[in-house]
Structures are given as structure tokens and as C-alpha cells.
Amino acid sequence: LPKRRYAILAPGQFANNAKTAHGVIRYGNDDIAAVVDPALAGKTVREAVPYLNCDAPIVASVKEALRYQPDALLIGTAPKGGALPPAWRSEVLDAIAARLEVVSGLHDILGEDAEFTAAAQQSGTRIWDVREPPEVPLFRGSVYGVEQPVLLSVGNDCAVGKMTVMLELARAAKARGVRGEFVPTGQTGIMIAGWGISVDRVISDFATGAGEQLVLEAAKRGGEIILVEGQGGINHPAYAPVTLALMFGCAPDQLLLVCDVKRSRIEVYDTPVLSYRELIRTYEALCGTVKPATVVGIALNTHGLAEEAARDEIERARRETALPADDVVRNGPDYLWDAIAPQLHKTRPLAEVQG
Amino acid sequence: LPKRRYAILAPGQFANNAKTAHGVIRYGNDDIAAVVDPALAGKTVREAVPYLNCDAPIVASVKEALRYQPDALLIGTAPKGGALPPAWRSEVLDAIAARLEVVSGLHDILGEDAEFTAAAQQSGTRIWDVREPPEVPLFRGSVYGVEQPVLLSVGNDCAVGKMTVMLELARAAKARGVRGEFVPTGQTGIMIAGWGISVDRVISDFATGAGEQLVLEAAKRGGEIILVEGQGGINHPAYAPVTLALMFGCAPDQLLLVCDVKRSRIEVYDTPVLSYRELIRTYEALCGTVKPATVVGIALNTHGLAEEAARDEIERARRETALPADDVVRNGPDYLWDAIAPQLHKTRPLAEVQG
Numbered sequence: 001l002p003k004r005r006y007a008i009l010a011p012g013q014f015a016n017n018a019k020t021a022h023g024v025i026r027y028g029n030d031d032i033a034a035v036v037d038p039a040l041a042g043k044t045v046r047e048a049v050p051y052l053n054c055d056a057p058i059v060a061s062v063k064e065a066l067r068y069q070p071d072a073l074l075i076g077t078a079p080k081g082g083a084l085p086p087a088w089r090s091e092v093l094d095a096i097a098a099r100l101e102v103v104s105g106l107h108d109i110l111g112e113d114a115e116f117t118a119a120a121q122q123s124g125t126r127i128w129d130v131r132e133p134p135e136v137p138l139f140r141g142s143v144y145g146v147e148q149p150v151l152l153s154v155g156n157d158c159a160v161g162k163m164t165v166m167l168e169l170a171r172a173a174k175a176r177g178v179r180g181e182f183v184p185t186g187q188t189g190i191m192i193a194g195w196g197i198s199v200d201r202v203i204s205d206f207a208t209g210a211g212e213q214l215v216l217e218a219a220k221r222g223g224e225i226i227l228v229e230g231q232g233g234i235n236h237p238a239y240a241p242v243t244l245a246l247m248f249g250c251a252p253d254q255l256l257l258v259c260d261v262k263r264s265r266i267e268v269y270d271t272p273v274l275s276y277r278e279l280i281r282t283y284e285a286l287c288g289t290v291k292p293a294t295v296v297g298i299a300l301n302t303h304g305l306a307e308e309a310a311r312d313e314i315e316r317a318r319r320e321t322a323l324p325a326d327d328v329v330r331n332g333p334d335y336l337w338d339a340i341a342p343q344l345h346k347t348r349p350l351a352e353v354q355g
Numbered sequence: 356l357p358k359r360r361y362a363i364l365a366p367g368q369f370a371n372n373a374k375t376a377h378g379v380i381r382y383g384n385d386d387i388a389a390v391v392d393p394a395l396a397g398k399t400v401r402e403a404v405p406y407l408n409c410d411a412p413i414v415a416s417v418k419e420a421l422r423y424q425p426d427a428l429l430i431g432t433a434p435k436g437g438a439l440p441p442a443w444r445s446e447v448l449d450a451i452a453a454r455l456e457v458v459s460g461l462h463d464i465l466g467e468d469a470e471f472t473a474a475a476q477q478s479g480t481r482i483w484d485v486r487e488p489p490e491v492p493l494f495r496g497s498v499y500g501v502e503q504p505v506l507l508s509v510g511n512d513c514a515v516g517k518m519t520v521m522l523e524l525a526r527a528a529k530a531r532g533v534r535g536e537f538v539p540t541g542q543t544g545i546m547i548a549g550w551g552i553s554v555d556r557v558i559s560d561f562a563t564g565a566g567e568q569l570v571l572e573a574a575k576r577g578g579e580i581i582l583v584e585g586q587g588g589i590n591h592p593a594y595a596p597v598t599l600a601l602m603f604g605c606a607p608d609q610l611l612l613v614c615d616v617k618r619s620r621i622e623v624y625d626t627p628v629l630s631y632r633e634l635i636r637t638y639e640a641l642c643g644t645v646k647p648a649t650v651v652g653i654a655l656n657t658h659g660l661a662e663e664a665a666r667d668e669i670e671r672a673r674r675e676t677a678l679p680a681d682d683v684v685r686n687g688p689d690y691l692w693d694a695i696a697p698q699l700h701k702t703r704p705l706a707e708v709q710g
Contacts (some may be wrong), residue, residue, distance in 0.1 A: 037403050052468045077560055121533060137436070138436050139592055141592060141624055144383075173437065176573055200558070200560040202559055203462075203555075204556070204596055205555040209593075218542070234641075234644070235641075236562075237563065238564065240603055241563060241596035241603075245596040248592050248595055270496070270706030271645050271705060272642060272706060282641070282644060285637065286589075289589065289633070290590050290595075298622075316391075349625065351625030351626055351627060
């Protein structure tokens with residue numbers, strides 16, 4: 001996949017309401033040509049949002065952004081309802097006219113918009129709707145032949161940091177000279193890495209097949225360690241099937257448990273969040289019915305806690321599980337990576353273990 | 356739903372690989388005009404598959420079947436991945452040309468096939484793609500308010516008889532004056548009952564929502580007991596996510612374990628089939644993380660075993676689990692129904708149990 005050079009569209013929203021843009025800038029490998037936000041035009045990204053550590057200019061329009069030679073336009077926000085704000089249409093059309101690829105994670109499938117499609121065809125560019133999954137085959141078991149260790153992040157709930165943790169670990173691995181191949185399984189991860197499948201959008205029968213294809217692709221890309229972004233949570237009343245699709249489809253060798261320490265109930269449901277030990281038992285027991293995988297560490301999300309409270313939570317997790325635990329955003333990923341890296345190795349499916 | 360008179364297409368597969376055809380013949384209300392299978396042409400259905408209890412002729416082609424005045428063509432198999440075998444196209448086109456309605460449960464949506472669609476339009480008939488799901492909302496938890504006990508069949512593999520067992524139990528319940536509402540979750544069940552959702556075809560994020568909507572619909576239909584057809588198997592490497600979608604989405608109060616005693620490996624995979632006790636532990640543990648449900652009985656598929664061997668298997672299941680067990684096809688459903696009926700009662704989600 002060619003590296004992209006993005007103009008990022010986030011009019012009036014870049015500073016405070018553009019998590020997608022921030023994720024791509026902070027963790028992506030693509031170049032950032034410019035950000036389009038008239039409210040911040042004239043500043044650099046660093047001046048507007050210091051922690052993004054990026055000196056790309058912010059400009060007022062796509063036309064101005066063209067000066068910085070982008071080759072793709074990223075829709076940088078995920079507005080409520082997922083529709084493209086009508087005022088943004090002309091900006092998208094300007095980008096298409098300039099032959100920029102359009103990359104979108106909106107619920108609105110831009111590739112099904114007659115005006116955008118016609119324009120893209122005329123200028124000879126394409127629209128990439130990140131949420132739209134490709135056709136994938138059924139799960140075949142080819143994934144069991146992958147030579148690299150596969151680590152899957154699993155969690156105590158959805159939206160606790162399973163993607164961020166894997167990206168941080170990939171960074172730590174790289175600093176140690178190890179190539180960790182991040183495997184994106186949701187729209188934000190896909191935008192960051194430039195490839196992947198939004199597994200929650202795949203037809204149920206094929207969701208494990210999607211997981212398998214993702215790991216096979218990661219193996220081909222040559223990473224020494226495969227780091228799969230998990231989804232949902234195993235006792236999430238709505239999304240657990242997607243979680244399980246990755247547990248079986250990606251055939252992980254090891255699991256990394258990611259927990260937001262502040263959760264007591266699953267998302268909007270009343271379902272109680274499981275304890276560390278219950279989570280470990282449940283994830284390991286289920287993997288163990290197909291291909292054994294053990295939890296090798298715990299990444300805690302202590303966002304919002306004071307330093308001492310965070311330290312207490314990390315200590316508690318270590319004590320209750322006897323596993324390495326840390327908050328990789330608060331404390332950096334090095335400790336956790338160094339603790340789990342020696343544990344990463346291939347395991348065999350149950351069929352081979354039992355003969 | 357109007358009653359149909361089916362020609363059933365299952366070339367080379369009717370005897371051994373046509374569970375859709377068998378289900379519709381044995382449990383549906385539609386007439387069977389003829390079965391198309393050149394390998395068995397000249398026999399009756401009864402001669403080829405005695406337990407179907409049906410005297411329709413088996414013929415070599417759709418054109419021959421027309422002699423028996425069908426008004427619809429049923430695609431009688433559910434091949435892996437759900438594609439229409441290419442050699443069957445001309446048979447389907449012959450049926451369309453003769454103005455037969457085409458009823459298909461394949462993943463391949465025949466109504467999106469340009470050639471079939473054009474042909475159907477020309478001859479003035481229609482294509483019913485049973486597997487196409489409606490749009491469903493995300494899982495909400497409304498299912499926890501359903502008043503009727505919900506029994507879900509779960510299995511040691513896919514295609515072991517989870518639908519058949521629930522249809523047989525509904526029959527036994529009816530004989531006792533109890534209205535059991537069969538809930539179809541796959542294409543054959545939908546063809547038999549005339550409603551339902553093919554949950555394996557639903558986008559992963561919405562699969563639990565589909566399970567919930569199905570149980571809400573069954574409750575509205577007024578059954579005293581809700582009997583949900585399960586799917587897949589909890590350690591099926593490809594289909595377990597669909598299994599889990601029903602376990603969480605349908606929020607069963609009790610589970611019925613359905614096991615083909617002859618399976619030692621999951622379908623085409625090498626994954627070992629779990630023992631009765633492992634299955635019970637795995638299903639109950641997982642349900643227990645959201646809404647506790649216990650296994651109340653075991654329905655065994657002893658098809659192909661001699662009488663004594665079947666009796667031994669049933670005895671073994673009873674001994675190993677201390678649960679009522681029987682083969683409801685071989686021995687009728689009355690024993691198993693009478694044994695489990697007193698166990699069926701509402702349970703509460705974990706949130707309420709734990710307060």
C-alpha cells in the first residue's frame with residue numbers, strides 16, 4: 001500500500017472534535033500535508049494541538065491545501081449520525097477535482113453518492129470508504145500456519161484503549177529493533193495504518209474469515225510480531241460476537257488484557273464488568289477450546305486518575321493476577337513491552353496439541 | 356404465507372448433503388412436487404431417505420420436474436460459503452423460464468444476479484432470497500423483559516440437529532397443550548416457519564440485535580415457551596460468533612445441548628469436539644457473564660447407529676452429565692420434553708442478580 005500524503009478535512013473542529021484526525025496524526029505513518037480548518041488557518045498543527053507533535057500547516061480550504069501537494073483527503077471527524085456535513089461537499093468535490101483520493105470513515109458511504117462517484121470517475125481518482133469491508137472467504141484455518149507470534153488485545157469493555165495499546169507496543173518494539181505489525185480491525189485503526197478490515201461490518205458468518213485474512217496479510221507484510229487490535233469485550237451483550245470472531249479468526253498465540261479501571265458496567269448496559277481473574281479465565285478458557293492462548297500482561301487505562309490512584313490500580317492488577325501490568329499511555333510502553341516480549345511465541349491449535 | 360408446491364434442487368446431494376431439503380420436507384407445510392437429483396432419479400424420496408416419510412418422485416432435471424406441476428423451485432442445499440454451484444445455473448434458469456418462484460437460502464443473493472433477475476422479470480416470477488436479513492437495531496436489552504421462558508439449542512458442532520430438535524420439542528409441547536413458539540434463525544427454519552432472520556447473514560455488530568428482535572417477535576406471537584433454533588457451536592473456529600450472538604442476543608433462560616455423537620472433529624476443521632461436560636461448562640460459563648442459563652437436557656443425534664449403540668450413547672450422556680438425554684428423532688420428543696418442561700422458567704440478567 002502506498003504511503004499517503006493527507007490533507008485532513010475538519011472545518012471548525014480540528015482543535016476539539018477531530019479524534020480521527022488526531023489518531024491518524026499521532027499514530028499514522030502517512031504524511032500530513034495540511035489540515036483544513038478555517039478557524040485555525042495560519043497556525044501549524046503543533047500550535048493548535050501541541051501533543052500531536054506535527055508541524056503541518058492549517059489552511060482555510062482544500063484549494064489552499066493543494067499547495068502542499070497532498071494526494072489524499074481524509075475526512076477527519078466522525079460527526080454524530082455519521083453524515084457528511086452539507087457544507088463540506090464542495091470541499092470534497094474540490095479534492096476529487098484535484099485527483100485526491102478521498103478517505104472516509106463516515107456511516108454515509110461516499111462511494112455510493114452519485115455526485116462524488118461521477119466526479120471521481122471523471123478525474124480518475126477513487127473514494128475509499130474505510131468502513132466498507134471487502135468480500136472475504138470463510139475461515140479456513142490457514143492462519144494456523146502463520147510463523148510469527150500473534151498477540152491480540154482483549155478487554156473488559158469496548159472503547160477502553162485496545163487499539164492505542166497495540167500502537168504503543170508497536171512503537172516500543174520498534175525502539176528495540178523489533179518490527180511489530182499492527183493489525184487494524186476497526187475504522188480508526190484502518191485510517192492510521194492504511195489497511196485493515198472493519199470487522200464489525202462484516203457479515204457474521206465471515207467475521208472469523210476476516211480475522212484470518214487480516215493476520216495472513218500482516219504475516220505477508222513481514223512483521224516479526226503481529227499485534228492485533230481487539231474489539232468489544234467477551235461479555236459485552238451486543239459486541240461480544242465481534243470479540244470472539246477475532247479470538248478464533250486471528251488465532252492469537254497470546255492475549256493482552258486491556259482494562260479501563262474506571263468501568264464497572266459494560267458501556268450503556270447494566271452488565272457488570274468482570275474482574276481481572278474472571279476476564280483471564282473467560283478469555284483463556286474460550287481460546288483453549290480451539291487454540292490455547294494465555295494472557296501475558298495487562299494494559300490499564302487509568303486516564304483521569306491522579307498519579308497515586310493510578311499507581312495503586314496498577315499495583316492491584318499486578319497483585320491480583322501476578323502478571324505485568326501498566327498504563328502504556330501514562331507511563332510509556334517500554335516496561336510492558338519488555339515484560340511481555342519474552343512471552344511471545346507460537347502455540348499450536350488444539351488439534352495438534354492433542355494429536 | 357401462501358403454501359408452495361416445491362420442486363427441490365439438490366443434484367448429487369439429496370441423500371447426504373441437503374439439510375435444507377430434508378428440513379422443508381419433514382417439517383414444512385408446503386407440498387413437495389419432486390426432487391431434482393440425477394444420482395437418485397427414478398426413486399421416490401422415501402426410498403432415498405426413508406425418515407422423510409414422503410412419496411414425491413426424484414427426477415433428473417428441473418424440466419422433468421415440471422411434469423409434477425411445482426410452482427416454486429427450492430434450492431435444497433446450503434453449501435459452505437453459500438455460493439450457487441455453477442452447474443446449477445441452467446437448472447435455475449429452466450425453473451424461472453417455467454415461471455416457478457425461486458426460493459433460495461444461499462449467501463449468494465440470487466435476486467442480485469443480473470441474469471436471474473432479468474429472466475425472472477421476463478417470465479413474470481420472483482426470487483425469494485430467504486437469507487437476506489432485514490435491517491435490525493443494535494442490541495438494547497429489551498429482551499430481558501420477555502415474560503416467556505426462552506430455551507436455546509446449542510451444540511457440539513454445526514449441522515447436528517439444533518433446528519430439528521426444537522421443531523420436535525414444539526410438536527411434543529403441542530401434544531401436551533403447550534404452545535411452543537419455534538424461532539427460526541437460519542434459512543431452513545425460515546422456509547419451514549415462514550418468518551425469522553438468518554442471523555449468520557447479519558452484519559456482525561447487529562447479530563445480537565437480530566437475536567433480540569427474534570425473541571421479541573416470538574413473544575408477541577404468543578407462544579408460552581420460546582424455542583430458539585441455535586446456530587454453529589461455541590468452539591466452531593468459523594461460526595462460533597453466530598452461536599454467541601444468539602446466546603447473548605436471545606438471552607435464553609435455559610439451554611438444550613444438541614450433540615451428534617459421531618462427531619469427533621468440528622466439521623471440516625481439525626478442532627476436537629468438546630466432551631459433554633466441557634460443553635456444558637463452556638456454554639454456562641459464557642452465559643453466566645451476562646445472564647445465567649443452565650443446560651437442562653441433551654438431545655443426541657445418533658443417526659446411523661444401530662439401536663443398541665444408540666441406547667449406549669444415550670445412557671453414556673445421562674451418566675456423564677446427570678441430565679435427561681435422548682434422541683428425539685429416533686425415539687420421539689416426548690421423553691425429553693417431559694423431562695425438561697418442568698425446568699423451564701425465567702432467569703434474570705447478571706445485573707439484577709448481583710444488584
